[in-house]
Amino acid sequence: MPEPGRRRPNAPRRGGRPPAPRRSVDPARLAAYDVLRAVRVDGAYANLALPDLLRKHGLTGRDAGFATELASGTLRRQGTYDAVVAACVDRPLAKVEAKVLDALRLGAHQLLAMRVPDHAAISTTVDLVRARVGQGPAGFTNAVLRRVGEHDLASWVRRVAPDVAGDPVGFAAVAHSHPRWVVSALAHALARAGRDAGELDALLAADNEPPAVTLVARPGRVGRDELVAATGGTPTQLSPHGVLLPGGDPGATDAVARGAAGVQDEGSQLVALALSEAPLDGRDERWLDLCAGPGGKAALLAALAAGRGARLSANEAQEHRTVLVRRALSEPDGALVAGVDEVVTGDGTAPRWEPGTFDRVLVDAPCSGLGALRRRPESRWRRTPGDLRDLVPLQRRLLDAALDVTRPGGLVVYATCSPVPAETVEVVDAVLAGRDDVRALAPGAALPQVPDAAGPALADGTATLQLWPHVHRTDAMFVALLQRT
Structure with a gap:
């Protein structure tokens, strides 16, 4: 018999149910x-x-x-x-x-x-x-x-979403799990690029598809065919350096472990190629990645620069991100890889270099990231329209500074991981309007293998390039090409 005043084991608690049995959690x-x-x-x-x-x-x-x-x-x-x-x-x-x-x-x-x-x-x-x-x-x-x-x-969406005819934006927001303002911003981006409004559902749906793991083979350090053989992957269609992995841990690949390859979306690879492959007259010796963190584009640019005898400087504003850039640009023994001149922490809006120093400059500007919602799904719930208001002035200052450190005849690529016009063509137009020493060029000549990628035209009619998740299976990277005159 149990002692007076004590419950029998597993007996119901007074006024309640017996405690549920404890089970281990998966x-x-x-x-x-x-x-x-x-x-x-x-x-x-x-x-x-x-x-x-x-x-x-x-x-x-x-x-x-x-x-x-x-x-x-x-x-x-x-x-x-x-x-x-x-x-x-x-x-x-x-x-x-x-x-x-x-x-x-x-x-x-x-x-x-x-x-x-x-x-x-x-x-x-x-x-x-x-x-x-x-x-x-x-x-x-x-x-x-x-x-x-x-x-x-599907039944739940019909029950809880607003009526699609009366509130198409509200319906899409619930059905495709995007904040309402993001749906509106992406619809506007499609319209500015001259795309059909019916593509909105496909774009939002693509944001909810897990992206394939894509590797980049850094030229001179590992060949793409070698990377394909080592991983069992398949070559990407748009980047000549990309490999789609069938699965598994990319860090277990020897080329990735020693820095000869890296994990990088195909769209980001194409941004680096837009800069490296654009025709350039005259000297081609010094390249700059002005906003280099976390280092993926810089690592590909360094490999491409090394193959031409050029040198890359990598700048990042935040020290903890500079650490990531330096890691991406270093050999296993800590030495900088071939093609890298320096890795520095500095304010990109007031760079340390003299005017006219560089031949090619990449401005991969901080942005809303609305083009990378496949890979960073939580970003859609963190961003607000106010973020754009804060980012646009910074984007303009970065592009202005990049042009200042570019030599006459040199090239600047302005890129964002966003298709939103406020931080793409409108930034470029605003900078061009304030300068008489810059002209826009069409970036398509540097990436002829990329189909159906016409972005919104600049104010002077010059073409830009816009990638889309539902069309190119990449992040929605925007590219504009400028030349100092």
Whole structure:
């Protein structure tokens, strides 16, 4: 008999239910949950937080792939899932504890977008909440997810999105999980580039597709054919240096481990090629990457420069990012790779070099990043229209400074990972309007292999180049080419 005043083991608590049995939580789901927390609490980027958390939870192979898709997919579709969850709870979404809401989003993604049986999606999410939040919210989680599982994703969108005829922007925002202002900005970008308005759905859908892992073979350090043979990958169609990986950890590739290759979106490779391949008269000895962090474009430019006997200077405004640039431009023993003259930390709007120093200059300007939502899905929830107002003056000053340090006859590429006109053609037009020593050139001649990439024309009618995720399967990189006169 139990002692007086003590409950028998497993007996119901007075006035309540017996405690639920403790079950271990699946490590892959724990890792995904920790990624969402890092993004929400620490302002982390998912693609940077994931590798450390995968290692922390001991995940490799299929388990690592499951955790990656669960975390990244949940972040991409967060707007849609929030609308669904809001329809399934008895309180405003703002009143749901943030830790519980993270778990509900993960459960919704499993129920609506992954091939996870309903019972497994619900029970594992309940276990996760019980372990990380508490027993009380676990019952709430169970009830909400059972309601979520009553309909498929398409049915939920029809139920919770605004009417497509009366509010097409609102419908697209919910259906494709983008903030309303981002939908409007991307629609405007398509229109300014002369593209069909019907492409908007395809563009938004492409933002929600996991991007392929793409490597760049840095010329003179590893050949693309060698990289294809080592990885079992396939050559990219647009960049002569790119390789699409079939899967696996790119860091396990020897060429990547020793810096001869790197992970780099094909669109970013094309930006570097737009600068290196543009025809140039006269001296071609000194190149500059003015906004070099984190170093991917600089590493490709350095390899291309070395092949011509030119030298690259790399500048980055923030010291912690300069560390990344230096790492990308160094051999395993710490020495700078061939083709690199210097790696410095400095204000790009007031560069340390004398006017007319460089023959080719890249301005990969800080921007909203709305062209890279495939790879940084959380960015869509962080950015605001006010960010554009803050970024545009900086972009103009950077382009002006780049032109100042370029010699007469030299070339400047202005690039952004955004198609939004306010930070692309409108920046270039504003700078051109204030100078009489610069002319615009069409960048297409440097990239003749890239089809269907006409960007918005500048005020003087000169063409620009615009890549699109739904057309080129790259980030939405913008390129304008300028020449000092």
